[in-house]
Amino acid sequence: xxxxxxxxxxxxxxxxxxxxxxxxxxxxxxxxxxxxxxxxxxxxxxxxxxxxxxxxxxxxxxxxxxxxxxxxxxxxxxxxxxxxxxxxxxxxxxxxxxxxxxxxxxxxxxxxxxxxxxxxxxxxxxxxxxxxxxxxxxxxxxxxxxxxxxxxxxxxxxxxxxxxxxxxxxxxxxxxxxxxxxxxxxxxxxxxxxxxxxxxxxxxxxxxxxxxxxxxxxxxxxxxxxxxxxxxxxxxxxxxxxxxxxxxxxxxxxxxxxxxxxxxxxxxxxxxxxxxxxxxxxxxxxxxxxxxxxxxxxxxxxxxxxxxxxxxxxxxxxxxxxxxxxxxxxxxxxxxxxxxxxxxxxxxxxxxxxxxxxxxxxxxx
Numbered sequence: 001x002x003x004x005x006x007x008x009x010x011x012x013x014x015x016x017x018x019x020x021x022x023x024x025x026x027x028x029x030x031x032x033x034x035x036x037x038x039x040x041x042x043x044x045x046x047x048x049x050x051x052x053x054x055x056x057x058x059x060x061x062x063x064x065x066x067x068x069x070x071x072x073x074x075x076x077x078x079x080x081x082x083x084x085x086x087x088x089x090x091x092x093x094x095x096x097x098x099x100x101x102x103x104x105x106x107x108x109x110x111x112x113x114x115x116x117x118x119x120x121x122x123x124x125x126x127x128x129x130x131x132x133x134x135x136x137x138x139x140x141x142x143x144x145x146x147x148x149x150x151x152x153x154x155x156x157x158x159x160x161x162x163x164x165x166x167x168x169x170x171x172x173x174x175x176x177x178x179x180x181x182x183x184x185x186x187x188x189x190x191x192x193x194x195x196x197x198x199x200x201x202x203x204x205x206x207x208x209x210x211x212x213x214x215x216x217x218x219x220x221x222x223x224x225x226x227x228x229x230x231x232x233x234x235x236x237x238x239x240x241x242x243x244x245x246x247x248x249x250x251x252x253x254x255x256x257x258x259x260x261x262x263x264x265x266x267x268x269x270x271x272x273x274x275x276x277x278x279x280x281x282x283x284x285x286x287x288x289x290x291x292x293x294x295x296x297x298x299x300x301x302x303x304x305x306x307x308x309x310x311x312x313x314x315x316x317x318x319x320x321x322x323x324x325x326x327x328x329x330x331x332x333x334x335x336x337x338x339x340x341x342x343x344x345x346x347x348x349x350x351x352x353x354x355x356x357x358x359x360x361x362x363x364x365x
Contacts (some may be wrong), residue, residue: 002039003341005250005311005353006327008043010036011054012069014318016252018279022272024104024320031068033078039163039319040079043086046327047335047342049352050087050118051076052313057093057133058126067325073105081140085342087349089118089210094150095143096124096133100193106207107199115203115348119154120210121221123147142190144215149188151220155186158206159360160196162346179288189248204350210250213237218245222355227252229287231301235308248353250311254290257298257317257325269293272317294327299306299337302330306339 013019013030018026029035040051055072072090080088088109092102101120110117123143130137138146184195211221218224224246226237233295236307238249256269269292276282284290291301306311316322334340350357 003305003352003354004302004309004334004339005049006047006331006340007050007052007087007250007311007313008042008048008323009054009313009315010039010319011072011075011158011319013131014322015284015315016051016273016276016280016317017282018276019318021279022318022321023274030334031070033264036070036075037079037082039323040083040086040088042323043328043342044083045082046323046331047340048086049311049333049340049343050089050349051115051335053088053090055091055093055123056126057096058129060133073109076117077109077112080109080116082111083116084345085116085347087116087118087208087343087352088113088351089120089208091120091122093122093124094130094147096129096135096139098148098151099153099191100157100195100197102150103157104197104199106154107158107197108200110202110204110207111199114147114346117204118208118223118349120209120212121147121151121216122212123215145189146191147215148217148220149186149191150190151211153184153186153191153193154209155206156186157193157195157197160184161199161201162360163201163205166200190308201360204348205360208349208353208355215240221246222350223248223250223310223353225250225252227287228289230289231246231304234289234305238308247333248310248355250313251289251305251309252286252315253302253305253312254284254291254315255298255317256292256327257322257330259321259325260294260295269317272321295333299333303337303339310333 013023044052053072053075076088076090106119141177162180167174181196186193208222210223213226224241228234228237234251241249259267291298
């Protein structure tokens with residue numbers, strides 16, 4: 001089943017650093033379990049295909065709008081048991097992190113969610129990250145190599161167990177077939193991993209790997225995330241990604257919606273952005289694509305994007321405010337037009353993205 005997939009960035013209070021000033025909760029509640037569970041449940045009930053949990057190993061610059069966050073994989077794992085259909089896609093850096101640990105964490109998330117895990121394999125370019133980990137800062141060349149190798153290692157580790165390696169036969173006392181578990185013996189430019197994994201093969205076979213355009217080889221990511229400041233540039237980026245061999249292409253979309261509340265004058269998206277900008281010098285990346293205006297306008301924009309993209313990741317201006325309009329007006333319209341399909345309980349994230357379950361390449365060799 002291949003259709004337009006819609007992801008929602010559920011990190012923090014929104015993409016604007018001052019978004020917390022308009023949040024419907026107290027600042028102290030941001031890092032609570034209830035907050036994470038409530039936001040993801042709302043996204044699932046609305047029909048979003050997946051939730052994106054952003055992350056960074058380095059805190060932002062000090063200031064009145066600095067926000068904290070809990071590790072993305074931990075947050076995704078926390079809601080795995082309280083959700084049943086929505087995909088869970090944490091951002092995990094391939095720089096300074098141990099690939100073996102990242103691979104097993106993501107595989108464990110796939111087991112906990114029964115096949116709904118994804119992974120946005122990100123890189124960390126902040127020079128302050130190295131000292132924070134107690135190691136020298138990585139060069140650009142090392143960061144590139146680490147990212148390629150980390151994804152290669154993860155895929156090899158996920159294939160280091162055959163699907164039927166787990167026996168669980170209490171009558172014979174056999175729980176694993178050791179002949180169906182293999183070492184991977186990977187040696188890269190900056191790292192080596194022997195393996196095998198300490199976690200059985202993920203339910204999806206391979207967890208869905210997301211990668212930003214230009215950062216990973218086309219065949220390394222299942223889903224490529226493109227950017228551009230206009231529909232035409234997104235179209236060109238999507239065409240180039242497909243020509244390079246990418247299977248699925250989604251775009252980042254920064255969303256700011258008009259608020260029309262009963263008993264209150266309409267507050268336009270531009271007015272809301274201006275009110276937040278007054279608190280900080282934040283400027284949205286000029287190369288980013290933004291969808292602003294009323295619900296009908298945003299529905300039209302997403303419908304147009306669906307004509308040449310496989311999906312979009314929505315990054316809301318203020319999560320608590322945008323999600324109310326998205327769930328009440330935008331997603332119902334997209335579902336009604338059959339641009340979007342509600343994810344099904346029991347299906348995997350690969351199913352919802354139209355990706356086949358891959359053969360175990362190590363076991364087949």
